[in-house]
Amino acid sequence: MTTTVLTAPKSVSPTGLWFRDAIRRHPTAIGGGMVLTVMVLIAILAPWLGTVDPQALSPINRLKPPSADYWFGTDMLGRDVYSRVIYGSRISLTVGIAVAALSIAVGLAIGLVTGFIRWLDAIVMRVMDGLMSIPSVLLAIALMALTKASVGNVIFAITLAEVPRVVRLVRSLVLSLREQPYVEAAIAAGTNLPLILLRHILPNTVAPLLVQGTYICASAMITEAILSFIGAGTPPNVPSWGNIMAEARSLFQIAGYLIFFPGLFLSLTVLAVNLLGDGMRDALDPRLARRM
Numbered sequence: 368m369t370t371t372v373l374t375a376p377k378s379v380s381p382t383g384l385w386f387r388d389a390i391r392r393h394p395t396a397i398g399g400g401m402v403l404t405v406m407v408l409i410a411i412l413a414p415w416l417g418t419v420d421p422q423a424l425s426p427i428n429r430l431k432p433p434s435a436d437y438w439f440g441t442d443m444l445g446r447d448v449y450s451r452v453i454y455g456s457r458i459s460l461t462v463g464i465a466v467a468a469l470s471i472a473v474g475l476a477i478g479l480v481t482g483f484i485r486w487l488d489a490i491v492m493r494v495m496d497g498l499m500s501i502p503s504v505l506l507a508i509a510l511m512a513l514t515k516a517s518v519g520n521v522i523f524a525i526t527l528a529e530v531p532r533v534v535r536l537v538r539s540l541v542l543s544l545r546e547q548p549y550v551e552a553a554i555a556a557g558t559n560l561p562l563i564l565l566r567h568i569l570p571n572t573v574a575p576l577l578v579q580g581t582y583i584c585a586s587a588m589i590t591e592a593i594l595s596f597i598g599a600g601t602p603p604n605v606p607s608w609g610n611i612m613a614e615a616r617s618l619f620q621i622a623g624y625l626i627f628f629p630g631l632f633l634s635l636t637v638l639a640v641n642l643l644g645d646g647m648r649d650a651l652d653p654r655l656a657r658r659m
Contacts, residue, residue: 394646395642395643395645395646395649396642396643396645396646396647396649396650397646398639398642398646399638399639399640399641399642399643399644399645399646400639400643400646402635402636402638402639402642403636403639403640403643406456406460406632406635406636406639407460409453409456410453410456410457410460413453413454413456413457416453417438417449418447418449418450418453418454419447419450420450421446421447421450421451421453421454421455421606422446422604422606423446423447424444424445424446425441425444425445425446426444426445427445428441428445429441429442429443429444429445430442430443430618430621430622431445432622432624433624437449439452439624439628440622440624440625442611442614442615442622442625443614443615443618448611448624448625448628449628450606451606451611451629452606452608452611452628452629452632454606455606455607455608455610455611455629455632456608456632456636458518458591458601458605458606458607458608459588459591459592459607459608459633459636460588460636461518461522462518462521462522462525462587462588462591463584463585463587463588463591463636463640464584465522465526466522466525466526466529466583466584466587467580467581467583467584467587468580469522469526470526470529470530470532470533470580470583471533471576471579471580471583473526473530473533474529474530474531474532474533474534474536474537475533475537475569475572475576477491477530477534477537478533478534478535478536478537478538478540478541478572479537479541479564479568479569479572480564481534481538481541482537482538482539482540482541482542482545482568483541483545483560483563483564483568488538491534492534492535492538495530495531495534495535496531498527498528498530498531499531499532499535501528503525503528503529503586503590504528504590504593504594506524506527506528507521507524507525507527507528507590507594507599508594508597508599510523510524510527511524511594511599511600512599516599516600516601516602517601517602518601518605521591521594521600521601524594525587525590525591528590529583529586529587532579532583533576533579533583536575536576536579537572537576540568540571540572540575541568541572544567544568544571545568547567549567550563550567550568553566553567577647578644578647578648581640581641581643581644581647582640582641582644584640585637585640585641585644588633588636588637588640589633589637591607591609592607592608592609592612592633593609594609595607595608595609595610595613596609596610596612596613596616597613598613608629608630608632608633609629611625611626611629612625612626612629612630
């Protein structure tokens with residue numbers, strides 16, 4: 368006589384089920400978020416990742432190819448490229464996140480007011496149209512030409528170029544939301560304008576602004592690299608991915624690794640932010656969510 372031993376099925380924690388379902392529904396957001404998290408951790412933990420002083424000169428070790436001693440090689444001044452790339456992630460991420468946060472904050476405030484006050488809308492939007500008629504990179508270059516090179520000025524210049532796009536987005540949302548019955552009911556009930564904006568309009572702008580913020584972050588990192596590459600961005604003594612590639616452009620044919628590694632990190636970071644934005648758009652759009 369044989370006995371059958373029944374084993375209870377393995378239980379799966381609610382967290383595991385949620386994570387598995389999230390991967391199935393939004394793989395791009397999860398993948399982009401994981402890569403971006405790694406980049407942020409690299410920037411935070413830079414001093415403990417086997418790096419040395421990114422400004423330390425060693426002329427005797429100039430233009431060393433990647434090896435066990437110098438993982439990414441050395442540049443024309445003998446500086447460790449690995450350390451410069453790792454520390455450079457701090458500049459790009461700082462610029463990207465700061466520009467996204469400031470652009471969203473300023474654009475949200477202006478867009479909410481102009482979307483509700485008609486006479487102010489005509490004036491402000493003409494100013495925004497004028498700023499948008501200038502390519503963002505050229506506007507940033509012009510602003511940097513009027514100031515000294517610094518990370519703060521780079522953030523200000525790129526933010527000023529990105530604000531008009533946020534203003535137009537928020538304004539369009541407000542124009543459609545203020546025609547909704549619940550907003551008209553609040554106006555008829557005598558609710559003051561600030562309360563209407565905070566209680567009924569602002570919550571409905573959060574999802575589009577989160578998605579827009581990821582695209583602004585990616586665009587800001589690219590713009591910062593462009594400005595640094597042409598010498599109009601961060602100071603030369605500050606290790607940023609744009610500066611590293613700019614210093615190596617004359618040596619591209621004999622030391623291609625000097626451009627390859629910072630370019631690879633920049634591409635991966637921008638790709639991760641864009642994937643995160645695409646995934647957030649799919650997750651926050653009710654019409655797309657119902658199809659999944």
